[in-house]
Amino acid sequence: MRFALIVTVIIAAAAVATAIWGRGDSSPDSDGPFLTSDNFPSGYQVSRLSNTAPSGIGGATTPAECGQVIADQAARELRSTTVGVLAVPADEAQPTFAQSIVTGGESVSDTIGVVRRCSSYRQQTDTESLESISSILPTPAACPRDAVVIRVRTRFVSPTGNSDSTSVRAYIQGRATVGILTASLTQPEQPLPDDFCRLASLVADRLD
Numbered sequence: 001m002r003f004a005l006i007v008t009v010i011i012a013a014a015a016v017a018t019a020i021w022g023r024g025d026s027s028p029d030s031d032g033p034f035l036t037s038d039n040f041p042s043g044y045q046v047s048r049l050s051n052t053a054p055s056g057i058g059g060a061t062t063p064a065e066c067g068q069v070i071a072d073q074a075a076r077e078l079r080s081t082t083v084g085v086l087a088v089p090a091d092e093a094q095p096t097f098a099q100s101i102v103t104g105g106e107s108v109s110d111t112i113g114v115v116r117r118c119s120s121y122r123q124q125t126d127t128e129s130l131e132s133i134s135s136i137l138p139t140p141a142a143c144p145r146d147a148v149v150i151r152v153r154t155r156f157v158s159p160t161g162n163s164d165s166t167s168v169r170a171y172i173q174g175r176a177t178v179g180i181l182t183a184s185l186t187q188p189e190q191p192l193p194d195d196f197c198r199l200a201s202l203v204a205d206r207l208d
Contacts, residue, residue: 059125080105174207
């Protein structure tokens with residue numbers, strides 16, 4: 001999924017993220033639905049983000065039956081509006097977090113369906129390849145009870161650079177929006193960051 005690629009590559013190479021995300025010039029206000037610098041551990045820099053990039057890179061999809069599944073997901077994302085914040089730590093050993101609020105796009109049930117049908121797929125164009133491996137994790141007791149936690153590993157190869165990144169995301173369904181907390185991982189099987197469930201609970205509290 002393109003979102004996983006964006007968020008996790010931001011941590012290692014901000015230039016990749018800048019091509020996809022729009023970065024605001026000011027920090028989020030303390031009021032409203034967004035997490036603020038006060039919500040994150042000391043040393044995090046928080047900025048406002050928006051994202052309209054669909055999942056995947058197009059091209060041929062393997063297995064073939066996942067082609068329409070990913071295309072349908074991309075179509076839902078193109079119809080959606082996504083806003084949020086990015087929290088980048090001063091210490092590169094710490095995770096980068098992103099909060100997203102999605103309106104008019106995929107429901108959490110839609111996302112679960114995509115992962116169950118196509119937990120592993122590869123897309124190939126003439127110049128790029130994208131491999132995505134996703135798994136639904138047991139929801140930790142400290143996270144919101146209705147949160148769906150998904151681990152995503154994304155390998156991306158292009159003429160301008162390669163990446164191999166892993167993130168975990170908590171999806172929370174609201175009445176009209178979906179809240180997502182994404183955290184970067186330094187290793188594919190790394191446990192959830194210490195602040196993950198606390199931040200996911202704050203995301204849930206701010207939903208409509």
